[in-house]
Amino acid sequence: MEDNEWNHYDPLLLTDVSFQQQQTISTRLSPENESFERNSLQFDDPIVKNLVDGRSILGYSMNSPDLVICGGSPDIAGMTYCDSPEISKSKNCFNASMELSLENGINASEVEVCNVHKTPTVKFSNLCQTIEPEEELISPEASFELHPPPITNDESPRDYSLRDNEMLEDARVSQEAELECSEDVEDIGVEEKFLKLKRDFECQRKELAVTRRELGELKRENQQKSSECQEALKSLKELQNELMRKSMHVGSLAFAIEGQVKEKSKWFISLRDLTRKLKIMKMEHMKLLEEAEAYKKYEADISELGLIIKSKMNEQLASHEDLKSKYIEGAKVQKELYNKVLELRGNIRVFCRCRPLNAEEIKGGAAMALDFDSAREGELTVMSNGSPKKTFKFDAVFGPQVEQADIFEDTVPFATSVLDGYNVCIFAYGQTGTGKTFTMEGTEDARGVNFRTLEKMFDIIKERQSLNRYDISVSVLEVYNEQIRDLLVSGNHPGMSGKRLEIRQSGEGMHIPGLVEAHVNNMNEVWEVLQTGSNARAVSSTNANEHSSRSHCIHCVMVKGENLLNGEHTRSKLWLVDLAGSERVAKTEVQGGDSKTLMFVQISPNENDLGETICSLNFASRVRGIELGPPKKQWDTIELLKHKQMV
Numbered sequence: 267m268e269d270n271e272w273n274h275y276d277p278l279l280l281t282d283v284s285f286q287q288q289q290t291i292s293t294r295l296s297p298e299n300e301s302f303e304r305n306s307l308q309f310d311d312p313i314v315k316n317l318v319d320g321r322s323i324l325g326y327s328m329n330s331p332d333l334v335i336c337g338g339s340p341d342i343a344g345m346t347y348c349d350s351p352e353i354s355k356s357k358n359c360f361n362a363s364m365e366l367s368l369e370n371g372i373n374a375s376e377v378e379v380c381n382v383h384k385t386p387t388v389k390f391s392n393l394c395q396t397i398e399p400e401e402e403l404i405s406p407e408a409s410f411e412l413h414p415p416p417i418t419n420d421e422s423p424r425d426y427s428l429r430d431n432e433m434l435e436d437a438r439v440s441q442e443a444e445l446e447c448s449e450d451v452e453d454i455g456v457e458e459k460f461l462k463l464k465r466d467f468e469c470q471r472k473e474l475a476v477t478r479r480e481l482g483e484l485k486r487e488n489q490q491k492s493s494e495c496q497e498a499l500k501s502l503k504e505l506q507n508e509l510m511r512k513s514m515h516v517g518s519l520a521f522a523i524e525g526q527v528k529e530k531s532k533w534f535i536s537l538r539d540l541t542r543k544l545k546i547m548k549m550e551h552m553k554l555l556e557e558a559e560a561y562k563k564y565e566a567d568i569s570e571l572g573l574i575i576k577s578k579m580n581e582q583l584a585s586h587e588d589l590k591s592k593y594i595e596g597a598k599v600q601k602e603l604y605n606k607v608l609e610l611r612g613n614i615r616v617f618c619r620c621r622p623l624n625a626e627e628i629k630g631g632a633a634m635a636l637d638f639d640s641a642r643e644g645e646l647t648v649m650s651n652g653s654p655k656k657t658f659k660f661d662a663v664f665g666p667q668v669e670q671a672d673i674f675e676d677t678v679p680f681a682t683s684v685l686d687g688y689n690v691c692i693f694a695y696g697q698t699g700t701g702k703t704f705t706m707e708g709t710e711d712a713r714g715v716n717f718r719t720l721e722k723m724f725d726i727i728k729e730r731q732s733l734n735r736y737d738i739s740v741s742v743l744e745v746y747n748e749q750i751r752d753l754l755v756s757g758n759h760p761g762m763s764g765k766r767l768e769i770r771q772s773g774e775g776m777h778i779p780g781l782v783e784a785h786v787n788n789m790n791e792v793w794e795v796l797q798t799g800s801n802a803r804a805v806s807s808t809n810a811n812e813h814s815s816r817s818h819c820i821h822c823v824m825v826k827g828e829n830l831l832n833g834e835h836t837r838s839k840l841w842l843v844d845l846a847g848s849e850r851v852a853k854t855e856v857q858g859g860d861s862k863t864l865m866f867v868q869i870s871p872n873e874n875d876l877g878e879t880i881c882s883l884n885f886a887s888r889v890r891g892i893e894l895g896p897p898k899k900q901w902d903t904i905e906l907l908k909h910k911q912m913v
């Protein structure tokens with residue numbers, strides 16, 4: 267232990283009892299010790315006196331929870347740190363440092379004040395210093411005992427001393443008396459000697475009596491002092507125990523203080539970090555305040571700008587509403603004008619189309635019986651024997667070389683009319699094999715009117731999607747032997763018993779209850795429906811050509827429209843009809859209605875078919891001359907009723 271470490275001992279907690287002093291006390295008091303000095307227990311001995319005065323040093327190490335008994339400190343008069351057991355050890359002294367374990371401590375049972383058979387003992391455990399010159403280690407269980415002088419019930423240690431002195435004195439007196447007697451025998455007579463001896467005896471007996479009285483007094487005094495010493499020793503032990511308890515308490519407090527100090531240092535570090543963070547936050551706060559000040563300056567400008575924007579927005583909204591109403595009105599006028607144009611052109615329009623000569627006809631040397639020189643003006647001349655026989659005028663005349671796409675250009679306005687809410691009927695009429703199916707259905711490489719009309723309708727729907735919403739569904743049916751067959755219902759073959767479909771005329775126009783309506787959203791779905799109908803028509807007969815020439819194929823496209831601007835609802839239908847061969851159709855049965863109608867009159871260029879061609883052209887001319895009433899827009903009466911109720 268270094269000198270400076272001794273400074274860690276609180277002087278107030280130290281009690282001066284060096285180990286050397288303890289050892290000395292033990293050595294002097296132990297009755298087993300051969301060098302026991304029977305009368306050496308003197309309470310005025312400086313060592314014992316220190317112990318009795320409570321000056322023994324009980325220290326508490328800052329790096330150990332145990333109590334330490336150590337040498338004196340400079341704070342106590344007459345003591346120095348040189349008395350420290352550690353320092354003493356370095357000087358090969360018999361000093362030692364002892365620690366009193368807090369666990370073992372000293373209890374009342376271990377410190378007793380007894381008679382000669384019971385030795386008052388203070389046990390010191392965890393000894394950590396040597397006490398022998400040979401530097402043998404003392405085990406932690408070693409104990410050091412404070413032995414009081416052996417006493418009996420009737421004698422104190424002082425009594426022993428007095429008695430021994432008295433006996434020695436008696437021997438010395440008797441020896442001297444013997445010497446004197448031997449001399450007197452020589453010089454004086456026997457009688458005189460006897461008298462002298464008698465006087466001496468008497469004298470000595472008196473002295474002996476006096477001495478015995480004094481001895482008795484001394485014994486009593488000795489007993490009294492001895493009991494006082496015992497009391498003092500007992501008090502001393504109690505004080506020592508109290509001191510031990512206090513020291514241990516102080517030790518635990520020191521422990522607690524040490525913990526608090528550690529805790530405090532942790533809190534101090536945390537506080538330092540928090541202070542640093544607070545500083546940063548304060549700086550950020552200042553920065554934000556500056557920014558807030560800057561924003562405040564802009565606030566007035568922003569609010570002023572907001573007012574300007576708001577007024578502009580109101581103006582724009584008013585302008586938008588005005589434009590919207592104007593647009594609705596304009597669209598309405600446009601539709602009416604468009605419809606007017608169609609009306610001026612005629613609600614029944616007739617296009618004449620002539621197929622080319624087929625390979626067989628060319629091979630057979632068939633001659634052309636038609637002249638298409640004036641086709642651009644819608645005129646067709648029938649030739650007979652090389653000279654013009656009759657000229658027919660139609661809305662359009664298409665020669666054998668005209669492509670499908672060119673045909674459809676003039677058909678587009680009808681698709682627009684359907685989406686505007688008008689019923690439209692496009693049908694092909696003509697002799698068998700003149701191209702009715704080709705014109706209406708077409709092929710995969712050369713799509714016909716059906717596909718192109720629907721394709722055009724979906725294009726227009728896409729263009730109008732921001733203003734209008736449409737719902738399209740398609741039905742495909744066949745009229746064969748005056749029976750209606752739904753071509754979208756599988757297994758519905760002609761002649762088979764099934765649900766009988768009938769055409770009914772209602773306020774909304776022609777209507778077939780129970781007909782399948784396939785909802786379509788795009789042209790892929792349209793094509794699937796068209797193919798389904800076409801295939802059903804083909805597989806239902808053993809002779810496809812004969813069957814097609816005897817049956818009517820009808821596609822009905824149902825359109826539900828909603829104007830998103832004004833909430834207007836419309837319902838309209840597009841009829842796409844591929845009629846049976848004209849030679850099978852009773853001419854008088856053809857009826858037009860209130861819809862816009864486009865008729866394709868299909869003819870053959872073959873001179874051999876001239877008779878049937880002229881019949882078809884005559885019929886078409888009559889159809890063209892029919893005046894239909896003005897087409898009515900097909901309002902959705904149910905939706906109209908709803909709106910009326912809402913209003």
Ligand SMILES: Nc1ncnc2c1ncn2[C@@H]1O[C@H](COP(=O)(O)OP(=O)(O)OP(=O)(O)O)[C@@H](O)[C@H]1O
Pocket residue numbers: 620621622666696697698699700701702703704705811812814815846847868
């Ligand atoms: N404009 C045309 N260009 C090329 N080929 C044509 C044209 N018109 C018709 N054809 C061909 O003539 C043949 C007969 O046509 P299609 O079957 O369309 O006649 P149709 O009038 O429908 O007969 P049906 O009354 O028996 O049903 C087909 O092979 C078709 O490809």
